[in-house]
Amino acid sequence: MNHSLLKICVIVAALMISVNTYSQSNFSSNLIGSGVVVSDLDRSLDFYVDGIGMVKAYNFTINEEFSKRSGLSNGVAVEVSVLKLENSPNANEWKLMSFGNKQTKPKPDYIQDGTGVQYITINVKALNPVIKRLKEKGVKLLGSTPTPLNENLHFVLIQDPDGIFIELIGPLE
Template identity: 90%
Template sequence: MKRHLIKIFGIVTAMIINYTAYSQSNFSSNLIGSGVVVSDLDRSLDFYINGIGMVKAYNFTINEEFSKRSGLSNGVAVEVSVLKLENSPNANEWKLMSFGNKQTESKPDYIQDGTGVQYITINVKALNPVIKRLKEQGVKLLGSTPTPLNENLHFVLVQDPDGIFIELIGPLE
């Protein structure tokens, strides 16, 4: 009986610690939205929607006044297209916008060739359909990918039209 009570006490203590850690978070959401400025919005939307398989969740416009007042730009309006892996409130947002600027730097050859956000990781249910769509778009698979991670999972590396590396991880089928 004493061993049983000690086990229950341990479980309750762990639950209290986990609840306390969660309730002390400074964040009102566990999601992160990432904004990416692209050189060609249509080309990037095609890559992410028709190649990777993301869904377009919604659009919104940042007007000139808010853009300047918020410090996002010097008063340039921009349309933002929000993509998700699935159209649900619990999915992270990949926000694409373009100011019509040409890409100022060449695409990096490797992740270590730059600083800042260089890559994202997307876990998929099956890699082969994604690989097929990407190849149909003329997207090059980088390295010797797909490369096995273990007996079930494989790793594929590609780049979006502006050079952001996309790691795709999942089973082949």
């Protein structure tokens, strides 16, 4: 009986530490939204929605007044298309926007060719359907991919139209 009581006390203590640690977080959400300025919004939406398989969750506009007041774009309005891996409140947001500018730097050949956000990782249930859609869009697989990571998972590397590397990880089927 004492052994069971000790187990219960350890479990309760662990739960209290866990709850206390969580409550000390300064964040009101465990999600991160990433904003990406692209050279061609339609082309990027085609890549991410029809190629990768993301879903368009919603759009919003940053108007001139807010863009200037907030310091985002010095008074230039922009439409933002929000994509997610699934349309769920618990999914991270990939926010695409375009100011109609041409790409200002050449596409990197490798992730070490630049600074800042160079790549994202997307885990998929099956790589082959995604690879098929991407190949139909003329997207080149980089390196010797797909390459096995272990007995079940494979790794595929591609680039979006503006050069961000996309790691796709999952089983082939």
